[in-house]
Amino acid sequence: xxxxxxxxxxxxxxxxxxxxxxxxxxxxxxxxxxxxxxxxxxxxxxxxxxxxxxxxxxxxxxxxxxxxxxxxxxxxxxxxxxxxxxxxxxxxxxxxxxxxxxxxxxxxxxxxxxxxxxxxxxxxxxxxxxxxxxxxxxxxxxxxxxxxxxxxxxxxxxxxxxxxxxxxxxxxxxxxxxxxxxxxxxxxxxxxxxxxxxxxxxxxxxxxxxxxxxxxxxxxxxxxxxxxxxxxxxxxxxxxxxxxxxxxxxxxxxxxxxxxxxxxxxxxxxxxxxxxxxxxxxxxxxxxxxxxxxxxxxxxxxxxxxxxxxxxxxxxxxxxxxxxxxxxxxxxxxxxxxxxxxxxxxxxxxxxxxxxxxxxxxxxxxxxxxxxxxxxxxxxxxxxxxxxxxxxxxxxxxxxxxxxxxxxxxxxxxxxxxxxxxxxxxxxx
Amino acid sequence: xxxxxxxxxxxxxxxxxxxxxxxxxxxxxxxxxxxxxxxxxxxxxxxxxxxxxxxxxxxxxxxxxxxxxxxxxxxxxxxxxxxxxxxxxxxxxxxxxxxxxxxxxxxxxxxxxxxxxxxxxxxxxxxxxxxxxxxxxxxxxxxxxxxxxxxxxxxxxxxxxxxxxxxxxxxxxxxxxxxxxxxxxxxxxxxxxxxxxxxxxxxxxxxxxxxxxxxxxxxxxxxxxxxxxxxxxxxxxxxxxxxxxxxxxxxxxxxxxxxxxxxxxxxxxxxxxxxxxxxxxxxxxxxxxxxxxxxxxxxxxxxxx
Numbered sequence: 001x002x003x004x005x006x007x008x009x010x011x012x013x014x015x016x017x018x019x020x021x022x023x024x025x026x027x028x029x030x031x032x033x034x035x036x037x038x039x040x041x042x043x044x045x046x047x048x049x050x051x052x053x054x055x056x057x058x059x060x061x062x063x064x065x066x067x068x069x070x071x072x073x074x075x076x077x078x079x080x081x082x083x084x085x086x087x088x089x090x091x092x093x094x095x096x097x098x099x100x101x102x103x104x105x106x107x108x109x110x111x112x113x114x115x116x117x118x119x120x121x122x123x124x125x126x127x128x129x130x131x132x133x134x135x136x137x138x139x140x141x142x143x144x145x146x147x148x149x150x151x152x153x154x155x156x157x158x159x160x161x162x163x164x165x166x167x168x169x170x171x172x173x174x175x176x177x178x179x180x181x182x183x184x185x186x187x188x189x190x191x192x193x194x195x196x197x198x199x200x201x202x203x204x205x206x207x208x209x210x211x212x213x214x215x216x217x218x219x220x221x222x223x224x225x226x227x228x229x230x231x232x233x234x235x236x237x238x239x240x241x242x243x244x245x246x247x248x249x250x251x252x253x254x255x256x257x258x259x260x261x262x263x264x265x266x267x268x269x270x271x272x273x274x275x276x277x278x279x280x281x282x283x284x285x286x287x288x289x290x291x292x293x294x295x296x297x298x299x300x301x302x303x304x305x306x307x308x309x310x311x312x313x314x315x316x317x318x319x320x321x322x323x324x325x326x327x328x329x330x331x332x333x334x335x336x337x338x339x340x341x342x343x344x345x346x347x348x349x350x351x352x353x354x355x356x357x358x359x360x361x362x363x364x365x366x367x368x369x370x371x372x373x374x375x376x377x378x379x380x381x382x383x384x385x386x387x388x389x390x391x392x393x394x395x396x397x398x399x400x401x402x403x404x405x406x407x408x409x410x411x412x413x414x415x416x417x418x419x420x421x422x423x424x425x426x427x428x429x
Numbered sequence: 430x431x432x433x434x435x436x437x438x439x440x441x442x443x444x445x446x447x448x449x450x451x452x453x454x455x456x457x458x459x460x461x462x463x464x465x466x467x468x469x470x471x472x473x474x475x476x477x478x479x480x481x482x483x484x485x486x487x488x489x490x491x492x493x494x495x496x497x498x499x500x501x502x503x504x505x506x507x508x509x510x511x512x513x514x515x516x517x518x519x520x521x522x523x524x525x526x527x528x529x530x531x532x533x534x535x536x537x538x539x540x541x542x543x544x545x546x547x548x549x550x551x552x553x554x555x556x557x558x559x560x561x562x563x564x565x566x567x568x569x570x571x572x573x574x575x576x577x578x579x580x581x582x583x584x585x586x587x588x589x590x591x592x593x594x595x596x597x598x599x600x601x602x603x604x605x606x607x608x609x610x611x612x613x614x615x616x617x618x619x620x621x622x623x624x625x626x627x628x629x630x631x632x633x634x635x636x637x638x639x640x641x642x643x644x645x646x647x648x649x650x651x652x653x654x655x656x657x658x659x660x661x662x663x664x665x666x667x668x669x670x671x672x673x674x675x676x677x678x679x680x681x682x683x684x685x686x687x688x689x690x691x692x693x694x695x696x697x698x699x700x701x702x703x704x705x706x707x708x709x710x711x712x713x714x715x716x717x718x719x720x721x722x723x724x725x726x727x728x729x730x731x732x733x734x
Binding site: 046179180207209213217218223224237248268271 | 439442443554575578655692693695
């Protein structure tokens with residue numbers, strides 16, 4: 001059977017190689033002609049909502065720039081490739097974009113695992129890559145051609161730990177992580193460290209892998225430890241199901257997550273079971289600032305739905321790249337990558353973007369509450385050393401004006417109307 | 430204690446699903462001595478037929494008993510037809526050749542179905558609509574059982590009893606047993622063996638489709654490759670119980686389900702990581718086969734000369 005599969009694989013590979021006609025390189029470096037930018041993401045796999053949203057954001061930004069006359073008269077062309085959410089495929093399509101299509105820069109991926117597979121290719125070929133939303137610290141450590149426009153996991157994990165300990169007053173947390181995902185493992189590590197530092201205790205740690213079909217074993221084990229909150233730093237596909245099964249087990253502790261939850265499909269899978277959970281994210285669509293509201297309105301007019309954070313980050317990544325090309329005055333290396341690294345105080349939809357010496361964006365994060373298929377803004381948490389700008393939404397603990405903040409004393413989910421639990425007597429464990 | 434009971438319930442729930450699928454493997458093996466590797470994909474087809482039925486007939490809007498019944502029976506019928514078609518067009522023409530030929534054909538059919546679905550529908554998971562109003566009942570302490578779990582138990586027990594009745598109390602069941610005993614002799618006795626084989630595929634496929642729709646109520650995420658691992662574990666369950674033996678398939682399924690859940694629930698305490706859950710099913714299989722090569726309930730087959 002192994003040999004059969006192997007020969008089948010070889011035949012398909014050969015067919016594929018022959019079927020691919022050589023396109024030649026339309027893109028050229030230098031200072032004139034169309035600027036060809038490569039985008040790669042998961043357009044058909046398990047996290048395809050991510051890739052599609054990001055692509056929408058990137059294309060919308062490119063169109064806006066082109067309509068306004070391009071960059072010094074040069075138009076931008078986006079070439080998209082589908083990596084099916086698989087790291088090995090990500091490396092392949094990025095190689096294709098670099099070698100065949102001769103792109104001057106790359107935008108992508110969302111999932112850190114896929115970006116980590118593709119980044120060495122870009123670094124070796126000296127093509128700058130901007131990841132819109134990969135938050136694992138290792139991504140930009142690949143080399144000086146890799147940068148990103150989002151915050152990183154030490155900060156994101158820290159934000160949720162602070163929120164759990166300070167706002168929800170949680171003492172005991174359980175963690176349920178996606179074992180094979182660098183994103184999930186990174187967040188777990190930083191949440192754990194930060195939560196312990198704030199005096200909390202991690203009472204249980206369980207893991208699953210993408211594509212698992214049953215999570216009740218882990219959830220039952222977690223339930224027996226009676227945590228105040230459950231941290232689930234995973235992606236929407238699994239998280240939705242986990243929330244649903246947690247509800248079936250009558251777990252009342254709210255679940256906390258990261259930006260990996262942000263997708264419309266989350267609600268199709270989890271439904272009302274998600275009510276009362278919290279996530280950290282890059283921006284809130286409810287933010288009244290005119291720049292954000294214009295972006296949301298334009299996006300909705302173009303694609304017919306509300307932009308998630310990934311769309312906003314894709315949009316920002318393209319805009320940051322365009323800004324760098326403009327400042328560099330060329331798409332030649334190393335001027336372009338230096339210009340990207342020098343990005344400072346760029347007004348993006350997801351906040352003011354400045355890249356630090358490791359080419360990571362330093363930005364605040366927002367905490368959102370999940371309620372009836374909506375993400376309700378709760379509070380903004382700033383990185384240490386960054387002061388909230390004047391007129392920004394209220395600082396953490398004082399945001400009691402917001403109706404979304406849960407009663408601080410009991411971090412328990414409100415019973416949702418659809419799932420009723422019949423308990424003979426509320427007996428303690 | 431309530432945690433233990435809860436894990437037991439969790440294990441029995443997925444065990445019941447494995448058992449339903451394992452029945453299809455074991456029945457086809459009993460009659461044709463063929464491992465129908467496409468069977469796990471029938472489970473996936475069942476879930477997808479249910480998904481499209483729910484949306485086409487408007488049952489996706491809200492939970493309803495009628496909707497669930499129609500979707501369940503509809504997908505069972507559709508999967509039975511698919512199973513019969515596979516038998517008719519892929520296995521029957523080559524039945525007279527070596528057993529290896531049919532085995533490899535089965536792998537081919539499995540890959541064909543999976544990739545056809547990926548090509549037509551994409552590999553991205555879809556969310557199966559909620560057809561059952563979710564509710565959980567506390568048994569004692571923290572141990573709770575949810576409606577979807579009760580549904581899985583009830584429907585699978587019902588279907589297994591029905592299967593038992595078909596096999597032992599009906600004429601077609603008697604014919605099935607005769608064919609499984611000896612195909613050629615059965616033919617000489619005037620049994621329409623082609624029909625019986627077709628019927629067996631239909632029966633097994635319908636059970637797999639029921640499993641597909643039932644799991645979708647428990648875990649709404651469905652995708653074209655969902656049948657691979659689940660199908661493989663159901664196959665292990667069938668072999669564990671003794672392939673060709675119907676009560677064995679049910680026992681094997683339940684054992685695999687419970688073992689898997691206990692690895693997740695208690696493995697960490699003894700140093701077995703949660704991610705070993707899939708490995709455990711196969712480890713058990715190897716152990717059992719070492720000591721009882723025919724499986725738990727299987728009987729030794731006399732090779733007749």
